[in-house]
Amino acid sequence: MTTIALGMEVETPNGEIGQVIASPRDGRGWLVCLDRPQPVDRRFREEQLREWHWSYANPNSDYCRM
Numbered sequence: 001m002t003t004i005a006l007g008m009e010v011e012t013p014n015g016e017i018g019q020v021i022a023s024p025r026d027g028r029g030w031l032v033c034l035d036r037p038q039p040v041d042r043r044f045r046e047e048q049l050r051e052w053h054w055s056y057a058n059p060n061s062d063y064c065r066m
Contacts, residue, residue: 004030004046011052012044020049 004010008020010032021041022031029043 004049004051009052010044010049012042013048017052018042 004020006020006023009017010020010030011017012032012034016034016036018032018034020030021033024030024046029045030049031041031043032049034040034042
């Protein structure tokens with residue numbers, strides 16, 4: 001399990017990629033700026049997010065050969 005941190009690239013439950021731009025406030029979850037044609041900010045609980053790295057999507061990366 002990876003701890004979410006500011007600036008981290010994450011994947012949402014819907015499979016969208018975004019960057020964490022703010023930490024939880026009053027238990028409302030992490031604020032994530034989603035990569036869309038018009039960027040949108042949404043809040044997610046930590047258990048809904050997982051770390052994402054560009055090499056995860058690259059079929060030639062060492063990560064995908066495991």
